[in-house]
Amino acid sequence: MTLVPLSPRLHRVLGINAPIVQSGMAGVAVPALVAAVSNAGGLGVIASLRLPPDAVRSAIQDVRALTSRPFGVNIWLHDDVRTSPDPDAIPDDVVRGAQAVLNHFRPRFDLDTQLDRPPPANDLVDAALDVMVDERIPVFSAGLGIPEPELVERFHRVGTKVVCMVAGVEDAVGAVANGADVVVAQGSEAGGHRSHGTKLERQTAMQSSTTELVAAVVDAVGGEVPVLAAGGIVDGRGLAAMIRLGSDGVLLGTRFVATKESGASALWKKRLTTGDRTTSFTDGFTGQWARVLTSEFTDEWEASGAEALPGLLQAAAGQDLFNAAKKLGDDQLQPLYAGAAAGRLHDIPSAADVIYDIVTEAQAALDSD
Ligand SMILES: Cc1cc2nc3c(=O)[nH]c(=O)nc-3n(C[C@H](O)[C@H](O)[C@H](O)COP(=O)(O)O)c2cc1C
CATH class of the missing domain: 3.20.20.70 (Aldolase class I)
Structure with a gap:
């Protein structure tokens, strides 16, 4: 061709x-x-x-x-x-706020509560x-x-x-x-x-x-x-x-x-091509602003008013939770990045x-x- x-x-x-x-x-x-x-x-x-x-x-x-x-x-x-950024420079209340949202979901996968800042x-x-x-x-x-x-x-x-x-x-x-x-x-x-x-x-x-x-x-x-x-x-x-x-x-x-x-996982491809494709703008998955499929996580993060950890330290803090969701095929607790036109994909x-x-x-x- x-x-x-x-x-x-x-x-x-x-x-x-x-x-x-x-x-x-x-x-x-x-x-x-x-x-x-x-x-x-x-x-x-x-x-x-x-x-x-x-x-x-x-x-x-x-x-x-x-x-x-x-x-x-x-x-x-x-x-x-x-x-x-140096994790030690992050204020305690910011770490507590971010971990509180992650801890809300950790029991779903039997993960331990985390209170600490992530490693550099x-x-x-x-x-x-x-x-x-x-x-x-x-x-x-x-x-x-x-x-x-x-x-x-x-x-x-x-x-x-x-x-x-x-x-x-x-x-x-x-x-x-x-x-x-x-x-x-x-x-x-x-x-x-x-x-x-x-x-x-x-x-x-x-x-x-x-x-x-x-x-x-x-x-x-x-x-x-x-x-x-x-x-x-x-x-x-x-x-x-x-x-x-x-x-x-x-x-x-x-x-x-x-x-x-x-x-991408079969779950992600399915979510992009069927059903509700509403997207949200969040910094709760990585620390930087991104458009993703709306989920329980994006809603909870938004409602909490928590401040994201800087750089990509937010991703590091939530790694255990997001990886477990990916492994177990949970579409509510992992970043499924999607543009605003995802609703027009059908195949x-x-x-x-x-x-x-x-x-x-x-x-x-x-x-x-
Ligand atoms: C799953 C996914 C991962 C992305 N990763 C990157 C990346 O690593 N580097 C980058 O410059 N842009 C990245 N982008 C953003 C794209 O470069 C681009 O701006 C965007 O996908 C265009 O909008 P669309 O998704 O509606 O086509 C990513 C986008 C998606 C959907």
């Missing part, structure tokens, strides 16, 4: 025919998914957050064994993830970046923070293109000033975490919608670099709408979670079918304009 590039400049920069990038997603974007997306003409992206350097290298090697097409590797550049996290981001440069990956994908000029330069020196996801216009301008080759405008409908490099107040973090942000980012930097739209896009009509808004293509997360090759196709269907549907819509 040969797809006519919908965006010639995106094709020139990233070497892809289908203007569809698959988001890096921990545990979901396994090599089989990444390679399937790239082989179908899009850009598959490995997620390397929290992976030790040898695991980043083997994921890259696994993808290379499955495709000769361009692919990317994603990581967060968030201030509190690159250098993890390892800083793995810079080591992962070193592996990416060493491996001369085709594309580096930055989320939750913009890469500094020196980092962009390191990638450019080895022939790697830099894609940067932002949730605000100022970051889009900053990313391009720092040398990014492609900007992704992530609207608040997006599944997963909001792409800010530092923790913001809830109301600010929830700004802006995809249509609002994409138009603003296209106006600000679209004359210089290709712009991709992200957040709540699941089909060809969505891609066509984003192209009409002036973007060069889309980055999809939730649609690819519910595919055959995705590493679990292959990644290649997703790309083919979206591109052909968008082409037909644009041709009839």
Whole structure:
């Protein structure tokens, strides 16, 4: 199948025919998914957050064994993830408040009550970046923070293109000033975490919608670099709408979670494609703002008014509970990340079918304009 590039400049920069990038997603974007997306003409992206350097290298090697097409590797550049906060600096009442919510649910899995702060996290981001440069990956994908000029330069020196996801216009301008080759405008409908490099107040973090942000980012930097739209896009009509808004293509997360090759659990795929798909905005699972399927946990966390532990220490504090829920197939006590358009998913196709269907549907819509 040969797809006519919908965006010639995106094709020139990233070497892809289908203007569809698959988001890096921990545990979901396994090599089989990444390679399937790239082989179908899009850009598959490995997620390397929290992976030790040898695991980043083997994921890259696994993808290379499955495709000769361009692919990317994603990581967060968030201030509190690159250098993890000191758990001892967290006030006692914040630890107590967060643990109280987790303790409310621990008896469900016979887990012990916890009152302590979590241990310090390892800083793995810079080591992962070193592996990416060493491996001369085709594309580096930055989320939750913009890469500094020196980092962009390191990638450019080895022939790697830099894609940067932002949730605000100022970051889009900053990313391009720092040398990014492609900007992704992530609207608040997006599944997963909001792409800010530092923790913001809830109301600010929830700004802006995809249509609002994409138009603003296209106006600000679209004359210089290709712009991709992200957040709540699941089909060809969505891609066509984003192209009409002036973007060069889309980055999809939730649609690819519910595919055959995705590493997501069968339970997660089922929850994304059937029944109630209401989503909530919470920092109770990791410490950073994210959109997930609404659950007993998100409701309880919200009602408690508890403050999340900083960086990713909230994830570390709740690890026993969230892992037990995952292991036992409890959909109420684990983060099932989902975009606001999850309610429009009804099937679990292959990644290649997703790309083919979206591109052909968008082409037909644009041709009839
Ligand atoms: C399960 C899941 C995991 C995600 N993990 C990451 C990640 O590791 N890095 C990143 O930059 N973005 C991540 N995202 C956010 C996506 O990059 C993207 O902004 C979002 O998925 C787009 O909205 P959509 O889910 O409605 O398609 C994740 C999204 C989901 C759904």
